[in-house]
Amino acid sequence: ETGVTQSPTHLIKTRGQQVTLRCSSQSGHNTVSWYQQALGQGPQFIFQYYREEENGRGNFPPRFSGLQFPNYSSELNVNALELDDSALYLCASSRKTGFGTEAFFGQGTRLTVV
Amino acid sequence: DQQVKQNSPSLSVQEGRISILNCDYTNSMFDYFLWYKKYPAEGPTFLISISSIKDKNEDGRFTVFLNKSAKHLSLHIVPSQPGDSAVYFCAAIVMNRDDKIIFGKGTRLHILP
Numbered sequence: 001e002t003g004v005t006q007s008p009t010h011l012i013k014t015r016g017q018q019v020t021l022r023c024s025s026q027s028g029h030n031t032v033s034w035y036q037q038a039l040g041q042g043p044q045f046i047f048q049y050y051r052e053e054e055n056g057r058g059n060f061p062p063r064f065s066g067l068q069f070p071n072y073s074s075e076l077n078v079n080a081l082e083l084d085d086s087a088l089y090l091c092a093s094s095r096k097t098g099f100g101t102e103a104f105f106g107q108g109t110r111l112t113v114v
Numbered sequence: 115d116q117q118v119k120q121n122s123p124s125l126s127v128q129e130g131r132i133s134i135l136n137c138d139y140t141n142s143m144f145d146y147f148l149w150y151k152k153y154p155a156e157g158p159t160f161l162i163s164i165s166s167i168k169d170k171n172e173d174g175r176f177t178v179f180l181n182k183s184a185k186h187l188s189l190h191i192v193p194s195q196p197g198d199s200a201v202y203f204c205a206a207i208v209m210n211r212d213d214k215i216i217f218g219k220g221t222r223l224h225i226l227p
Binding site: 035106 | 118120146148150155156157158160207209213214215217218219220
């Protein structure tokens, strides 16, 4: 079991609403990334935060935004929700190792937009 | 454009036999590869990784092989056990500033009794 926890685990929202998802990172990890996993697909990178600043972004519109806090926990905010935003949202905390990256995922938040 | 491809959506293997999951990639800049395992209602769990400077990495029942010239990697599970039934994701990273993980679509492995 990882130290990465996400809340809530499930959420139902109406199209046009806004949502905030939360993630606490693994102890010792200063980087948090968010991924969207649609049905039948692999996780797709949304963005990454390193020491409270955005450190890279995938192909997602600006209505997807985030924050990282001094304790390295993070939030993902999605405005003007669309039906296609229904997916599993995964948070991963990570740190560089000697030869690669150590990344641990939370259990995810299942978002349904109706 | 799918940079990491897992062309087999599912695979069934008899318990005790070898499971071989395959993965192809297109980006020659990838320098670190990972395999994740995912059960329903859980996040992906890290299994094993390999650096692009190596061609094999072994950890218990799991071995990952990398063929850089073919841009192909595979995960071998020997012997396969019932608890190995899950979705397996192949993933890759370019070790630069953001280290974003690029995932394949996954292969669902069924271990048959």
